[in-house]
Amino acid sequence: MNAGPELAIDVSGLVKTFAGRRVVDGFSLKIPKGRIFGFLGPNGSGKTTTLRMLCGLLTPDEGSGTCLGLDLRGEAPLIKRQTGYMTQKFSLYEDLTIRENLDFVARLYEMDNLTSRVDTALKDLGLWARRNQLTGTLSGGWKQRLALSACIIHEPRLLLLDEPTAGVDPKARREFWDEIHTLAGEGITVLVSTHYMDEAERCHEIVYIAYGKLLASGTAEEIIKDTELYTWRAYGREADKLAGRLRGQDGVASAVAFGAKLHVSGTDEAALEKAIAPYRNGPDITWERTSPTLEDVFIHLTTGSKDNFE
Incomplete structure (x- = not known):
């Protein structure tokens, strides 16, 4: 009998409550080593809280499991030492140079051969030429690259990225994801929350959370x-103006305009076709069956989820 893949994360029944509201409700997941897992969901759905529990930064109220083979509750400090965490908001010092920031992070982790380690980090992510530039003068893409370098300078086994590409241009996003795949190829497990569907498709697997529940x-x-x-x-x-007429009709789970195009989706094929039938004979609009996109699916899942503030 062949053994399954080595698991970086194996958790069951995680619950976290804030102010009487279950932000995470019974979350269970297994993540193999060296995989990129994308976490998607609407704002306030518990993605960040879930990620922080998975890597030992938050203690769950209920549930149990392991991260990197270590117990979430009893060995959280050891987990954190082996985790790189990139927050939504840039958190390095803008009045320090790139090199000074990396030097500071390396000292926090009490790393040996500090100068050599910082030099390597600067070169690995293409920061060497800018090493003496003040961090506050960097563009969003360069700040992102510096933040990633600071996350991996201590050679973590787990990388936690919380909406890491928000506000950066498409070229910087692509370069960032190329680097993430390189890190995963070296055996680092990556957990990333994102709202970009093209980024979700670059993950090995996807987890969709809505208002505390795994969907x-x-x-x-x-x-x-x-x-x-x-x-x-x-x-x-x-064609896009038909969205408002179709929403809420029997058989229509979602009707969403994508530029001048319209995607109409439902889980009952016959009811969906009946709903769009009155609009299919117009001479200026063409209809065709298509495969749903990941965005179609997530809009559908979100629409069917109840906000846990209600």
């Missing part, structure tokens, strides 16, 4: 298939 997990292809969502696409003159 779906797997590869993008598996999640799309398991949702059993049927989708029609309409394009042509003012």
Whole structure:
């Protein structure tokens, strides 16, 4: 019998409550070593809280499990020493140079051969030429690169990235993800929360959380298939303006405009076709069956989820 993959994270029934509200409610997940897991969900859905519990930064109120083979509750300090955490908000010192920031982080981790380690970190992420530049003068993309370098300078086994590419340009995002895949290829496990569907598709697997509950997990292809969502696409003159008429009709789970195009989805194929039938004979609009996108699926999942503030 073949052993399964080595698990970086194995947790069951995690619960976290703040002010009487269950921000995370019964979360269970297994993550193999060296995989990139994307965490998606609406704002306030518990993504950040879940990520922090998985790496020992928060203690769960209920549930148990291990991270990097260490107990979440009893060995949290050891887990944190082996985790790199990149927060949503840039958190390094803007009045220090790039090199001074990395030197500071290396000292926090009490690293040996400090000068050599910092030099290597600067070169690995292309920061060497800017090493003496004040951090506050960097663009968003360069700040992102510096933040990632600070996360991995102590050679962690787990990398936690909380919406790391918000506010950076597409080129910087692509370069960032190329580096993430390189790190995963070296055996580092990566957990990343994101709102970008193209980034979600670059993850090995995806976890979708809505208001504290795990709704779906797997590869993008598996999640799309398991949702059993049927989708029609309409394009042509003012096709996008049909969204408002179709929303709420029987058989329509979501009707969303993508530029001048319209995606209409539902889980009942016959009811969906009946709903769009009155709009299919117009001469200026073309309709066609299409595969649902990851965004179609997540809009559908979000629409069916109840906000735990209610």
